[in-house]
Amino acid sequence: MKPETALRIGRAERFLVQAEEYQAERAPEAIIHLAYYAMLHAAAAVLIERLGRAPKTHGAIIGQFSNLTVTDGDRGQSLSRRFNKAQNIRLASDYGDENATASEAAEMREAARAFLAYCRSLV
Numbered sequence: 001m002k003p004e005t006a007l008r009i010g011r012a013e014r015f016l017v018q019a020e021e022y023q024a025e026r027a028p029e030a031i032i033h034l035a036y037y038a039m040l041h042a043a044a045a046v047l048i049e050r051l052g053r054a055p056k057t058h059g060a061i062i063g064q065f066s067n068l069t070v071t072d073g074d075r076g077q078s079l080s081r082r083f084n085k086a087q088n089i090r091l092a093s094d095y096g097d098e099n100a101t102a103s104e105a106a107e108m109r110e111a112a113r114a115f116l117a118y119c120r121s122l123v
Helices: 003-020 028-051 058-069 073-095 102-122
Strands: none
Touching: 003 028, 003 102, 028 058, 028 073, 028 102, 058 073, 073 102
16 A cells, blocks of 8 residues: 555544544534545545545546446445535535534445445555
8 A cells, every 4th residue: 555545544534533423413514524524535545546646626536536436336336426425515514504414414424434444445
């Protein structure tokens, strides 16, 4: 594993651990934010390991990750869609007119768990 890959996976794991420490009812925005960034860093780690580098923008990371996993069957495609959806939920949580919900936070945390497990299997 490349050093930068290990750095990004470690960062992803720390964000997920932090997301696990919050209660969804009390801090849904924090969970959503942390879970999304856990996914972003895990995806970047895969791209670094597989392609040698990761793009700078969130959208480019999501797009390249999706392209990389498109041939990886239902699991890869499903998790890529969840990653894309996670960005939308995070943006709505950070900037939207409505408050994030506990169910959105719980869903994001679960998605991040599955996504990190998948990314670890790719590096």
